[in-house]
Amino acid sequence: MTQSVVVQVGQCGNQVGCRFWDLALREHAHVNKKGIYDEALSSFFRNVDPRRSGGSGSDVIGGRIQALKARAVLVDMEEGVVNEILQGPLRDVFDSTQLITDVSGSGNNWAVGHWTYGSMYRDRIVEQVRRVAEQCDCLQSFFLIHSMGGGTGSGLGTFVLKLLEEEFPEVCRLVTSVYPSAEDDVITSPYNSVLAMRELTDHADCVFPVENQSLVEIVNKIRHMAHSGKPSTAIKMDSTIISSQGGVSRVEKPFDGMNNIVANLLLNITSSARFEGSLNMDLNEISMNLVPFPRLHYLVSSLTPLYTLADVSIPTRRLDQMFTDAFSKDHQLIRADPKHSLYLACALMVRGNVQVSDLRRNIERLKPTLPFISWNQEGWKTSLCSVAPVGHTHSLLALANNTCVRPTFVELRERFTKLYRKKAHLHHYLHVDGMEQACFGEALSSLSSLIEEYSQLDAAKGRLTPDVPRLSVAK
């Protein structure tokens, strides 16, 4: 069994991270009735005897749970969010040594986050991450959570990403990035995002982009279902998707619904590695199956069902609906329509009471409607995990490597160019030690070449590519 370490950077990163830990605790509590510290728990938590000073672990699998500590490093250049965590119900889950904070924040400036704070805190960050990593028996991956539009998450977050690659080159780096919507209130968010994109393309193994606007729309849909009053559409209130009820924190804060969705994404990605199933999927299989070319590692995700209906026995039709929804553009976590773009690869991670025949039936049914690239017509990766998420009987996470990310990147580039042409706000960045004008040019060209790679693949769509002639051998 392997362990993963979560590194949450910036306000958004820490808020999402917080929700993740809350939901993870709830999920494990639901499954682990006997209070035994088992393999599944050890993937994200240490078991610590609080009476022993220094908190050295009684990390023995099979022992009773004493105090769970998250395998995490929390980084923020402002104290507000982290302080709130330390005063809230999750305070016991984190060791004070796992927190790295400063007071003044990055002022929504990628350069400040990346260069100023990066160099200032480099050693401390390495030290803390190393400490957490050493407490792992077999560290398989880092989960980095951050936003792209601000200064800390974006700048310092990508600096940390580079660090992780240098110091732990064999550990997989899975990044959840929250992209700003067009109506974002941070004016310089396009600069921050594009500068961060270059780092993601160069240093991440896999990126799960998430757009705030999509999350808002999904949360609204759920709320609408809750209030629409149809008799059969009562939403189970303990569903982890929409509420934190049953979790450790009681009060629901703004953005909680949206952050819950992202936290669920992380839970579901790791479920097959943590729990048993008839067809397991480990974290290293994600990148192996979904990343055909090293730079094209942006995976579009969708989670279904977003709500459970009150009916208890769900007939097959409903199960099939779950699969159909996973490909609809309303369920994607970025604003994109994968059905009308080209699939390079697709993974379906199913949890709960679903069998291989249900999976196959739905793949057969949906395959004709989805355009796949010619050399990967059967490009499906599947996994079945027997443990369903709390409040649901089954769930599906679809991860797709699809060219529908291209329009998102193109739009980002346009917003960037609009500002850059006028040299607007540039001086804030160039004042920072370590930042040069060339950085902007390089980041822009990195993004452009990424877009170009996707375009070339797109051009192949719909074209009937003849099969490559086979090797001929002597008869």
Add this chain to the structure above:
Amino acid sequence: MSVVTVQLGQCGNQVGQELFGVLCRDSSDAREKRYGDCSRERFFRDGPSEELVARAVLVDMEPKVISQIITKAAKSGKWKYSDKAHFSQKQGSGNNWANGFCVHGPSHEEAIQDLVQKEVEHCDRLSGILTVMSMAGGTGSGTGTYVTQCLRDMYPHSLFLNHVTWPYNTGEVIVQNYNSVLTLSHLYQFSDAILVHENDTVHRICSQLLNIKHISFSDVNKVIAHHLGSVLQPTYTSSLAGLYSRNPIGELLSCLVNHPEYKLLSVYNIPQMSTSSLAYSSFTWPGLLKHLRQMLVADSKMEEGIDWKVCVPATGRTGNERARNSQQLGFNTSLANLLILRGKDVASADAASFKDPGLYTPWLPVEEAFSTWNSTVSFNGYEKAATLVSNSQSLLKPLDYIVGKAWNMFASRAYIHQYTKFGISEEDFLDSFTVLEQVISSYTHF
């Protein structure tokens, strides 16, 4: 003589566990004591508290599956796995053949060899080694291939039967075709025979013949276990009456693998039906054998929906003409066949129709191409059952399909960086493709 089974990867371990379940149940249900004893000697040994311990070594790169099946086996109360005969690591192979073969294989070579050696030492005499794995993933396929190669070096005089599960055509794993090509091309060089089950085929058996509504992997694995059990359980292989064969794997290989270029074996089994229907059915040997023969001829693994229009082409034509005609007619030419009959009145069964020279390639005399084994003991709940292990063109199309898909993907170099990262180069890929194109050519131009 005993068989040691090495279960590799998730699939290998899950299938292996079902197989031992079938073998244990069949040996304890057998009405003939000698049959039960022979079967138990072959696949089990006595544990410290008189329970049956499977002669098996379990290998996987991550621990969840192994611990699950050890628990499941122990729950049966009738047999179990040895507490010490398993090897696992913490992190899997990530569906990456190169990781399984180049990294995990060499790192854990000694530990795995030790376990196999200990198990072999428990045998009075070793009949052969059975490996069970899939070819789509990373551990079963990559590490499984490496381990087979090592064991081959360690036991150069032993016989190796590799059971390989072929994945569903539509993805379980996206890089499954790469992994499959690498596995088959390597195995072909040092395996004695490769016995294949295709998930798609077994799935159809579950849905159409066994009428299972929600098919799980456990159902699929039970069918595979039933087929394997019907091949490996004791039989009389010669006219030496009253003596069960002491060398099942050796005799299987000498019946079926006459030429090192032709090693792919598939299994046809009849009857296959749900236990509820079984209670109301009765069979005759002529009926069973007639269907089984046509299943072979038309290459159908199920007794329903057989294409009866396909027939044996007339003999007496030139080799090339035959090949062309056969392909057009959808006829499945055999190199060698082994018919295994189990159950009531087996002595009255007449297998003459399988000796038709038209079924076989012309360059092997029929007496060498066809063999029959039998046993009077009913197998696994079926009063009469017939199994055909066949070295024929049955796997030609599936192999060609896999190689074609892999080649197309290779042309765009997709995913290749994942393999080169661990030590498999583009050259290695090309070598593998060449080996398999040769196999395809050999089977096409019988």
